[in-house]
Amino acid sequence: MNTNASTELTPRPVDDPGVEPHVLSYRASDPEVDKEAERRVIACFGLSALFALSSVVIYFAVPHTIAIRVGSFDGNLHNVLFGVTMGLGILLIGLGVIMWARNLMNDEELTEERHDPASSEETRTEVLVMLSDGVRDSGVARRRFLMGSLGGALGLFALPLIVTLADMGPWPTKRVRQQTIERTLFAEATPQKPIRLVNDVSWKPLRAADLEIGQLVNAQPENLRELHDVEYQQAKAKSSIILVRMDPDSIKIPESRRDWQVSGILCYSKICTHVGCPITLWEQQTHHLLCPCHQSTFDLGNSGNVVFGPAARSLPQLKIGVDGEGYLIATQDFTVPVGPSYFERDSRNDFKEGDA
Template identity: 40%
Template sequence: MAHEDDPLEHERASWQPSPGLAVAVTDPVRNDELPPHRQRMTDKDPAAMKRAARTVYTLFYLSLAGSIWAVAAYMLFPIESGSLVDIRQNELFVGLGIALALLAIGIGAIHWSKAVMSDKEFIEPRHATRGRDTTREAAVKAFADANEESGFGRRAMIRNSMIAAVVASIVPGITLFRGLAPEDSPENPNAGNPVYLLSHTMWAKGTRLVHDPTGEPIKASDIQLGSAVHVIPEGLMPDEVPNYLDEKAKAIVLLVRMPVNQLHPPKGKENWGYDGIVAFSKVCTHVGCPVALYEQQTHHLLCPCHQSQFDVSEGAKVVFGPAARPLPQLPIEVDAEGYLVAQSDFLEPVGPSFWERH
């Protein structure tokens, strides 16, 4: 109780709200008792509890089926074929399988917690935490009580189906890693060697640079100062090249033109450009994202994934971010008709630096 001479108490007693002002008076230390416990249908009816448990493990088995379907869809619609139809169907059906697997686990876990687990309210008084034997024994008892309340140890059907669903939900992700690089074969002994695969692209001496995706050849006179153009090798068209997307992913190039006096190429690469026009791989050397943003004033290329920046005026060297090496440069020149052509293929592997580690 407040003291009679407490000035704060006098101030509270004398204060009156303005007319028309609604005031909600609450006691911040009031501790209302818990309302009467309302039993769920599954608490009152054993048949309802059985139906709820059946629903839970059915959802977990549905998740298991989704994981199996995702793996099967990956095999039924191989992306290695290069067909856009197979690729679209692969992405659609693998994605649906994974979505079903994760969604069913989530819904099953929520329904389990709401309909099957213990629904009683408890008040746990606070106490000092001590590392005594009694504390450890209480912790063990708490786990035992939680197991009893959740029914995890007692309801074998729910437990086993949940474990199977969780384990199976990881399998589609592991399966997808299979497509990162094909396995070696007698016909292609280097198919599983990423260093070899990324060291060879469709660029070759005399290959014209063409617009992506139209395939229109590019003349040096067409490139304006400050512009950045997305290019691919001539002949890299969906209906003309097997494994079109794989080849394009390695060969994509960004063409940039800047004043010749602002270019400072590394030693040995002085003749890799033409009249201020230089070409660099669009595949970031960090984790392989497409580098497609060019800042004209600073001459920087930006990777939008992890913000690595490359200075075009300095041979696309790294000036910021996690990338470990400059973007590979494509040596270019012009042919007799004035079209830009490659002097050769890239002289180093494109893509992330870790592919070069043996």
Template identity: 40%
Template structure:
């Protein structure tokens, strides 16, 4: 605000301007009258247009709730140049976006067509320092330059500029990792689709690495497992990405307690294997309630019913825990039939469901 103490004078006489001794004076050059200023009919039409936009905003909010309630998170839609993405995500984004847009558009239309169109002038001083202040600032700056010996030692000045010019380069070069993939993987998206599980790989206990026999798992028991060749993979890759994606839990329940399976022939005698990585934001989970067959994520309370295809029964997770198809080999050890048939871990916007064995 201005610190000018000039007394404000009343605005020029105009029915649309509040006559107030503290009002700012009207500008000498006013814009031409609008159609809505000259015609009451046009003004009412503009008011109806604004009201329609506000009402449509409410309609889109209602459609948002319909999409959120009745659309399946697994529905997909094909978007040009973007590919196949979640249909519910598109519906929620469009409905909420239109609801907000229509409120903004209605408000702008209201301001342009119906609100007062009188331009006023706010008295204020020039935004400029006095010559004395300007001179004082220059003197302080020059003193700082002299004290830093910036001019006296040009070698420091040149090497500093050189170093500062190179400092941003590591950040630019590191952007390469956004598209860095292992050999044979076409793009980063494909890295999310598969794990290192392959047909015939034995399930081994986490930490100890001992193979798991089917007879060793009691009804109601849970075992944390990894693929047999995990250690070799870690030595090759030098990171824990493969371990994180391949981690699973193996549980056993009475066969007649199983309501449904994602892969009907992917379990063996009541023994089922699921990804250990929560489909919400990727937390590793193994809190299992054997009486209800529910798996609980302690981070955000997503709950999955392992007896019913590991479907979500509570919490923010958007889809079930992927099932790893398993069986037993000739020696009675649990082995994988294939990789997961869908991506593991948190859902992402290009997820399309099954990816094949």
């Protein structure tokens, strides 16, 4: 209703009907009905908590290998049960809140005068009073068990969400790291059973005599071809290497790595130590290898040391040799983990400028 004086004098086409007298709802007029409505809301929150706990039990107890087929539906029993229990938990919280609003909160209708957009101090104070009245009408203060059931439902529903974090992978203990991210396919090599290095496109074994000075070759361990699908991709992401041949008189080879090369042929990980990008931009004259992602630059003529860019660690070098037929081989794994850094990584064995 507009309080402007000129509008007050203007005849209205329809009389203001006002607000009808407030009639107590059926629930408000009968305390037993009010208690019954409260019990239904508590039941919803309680069942939601049970479904949340059930989803956690299902996550650990139901195997991931059981298939379920109903008509044209073909799925995984673990995923179906976990999704259904989580979905029912969310649904019951929503139903409980809706029933609370419809059946337990005050249903009295109110009117207020239309006012200017800028609220006065009195109006702001009035709004705070209205908010306090709303909290009182919601019954929060006197329905403590109801609030407890809502808090319990919401709190327990967080459990299945936290449990799903386990799908991100195994906990990175030292033993798990040694068996996964810190291990490549070259770990299967031994002096008695070496692994040949092959071209990553043709899969042909690489002969030392065929590499020319200045040439860079992208390569893989020969046993990579034995893997398939996810295992293949995971292994390739760690075992990718580059072979480069340089004039032995133009490069620095520390005493500790004298037997890691074959007539100037050196082998390094292809994975940048910054964020894990594959590196192949080769500068023959400077012996530098440039990462295309963030321009980290490694000196392959000096044990893969970083000479520019954000990378903080040298490029891991792989010890190589030749077999009786002249093919390049590996007889051991990298001495340090390949790829980007991580919190638990031990960097004490990383090669640094000046190491012997």
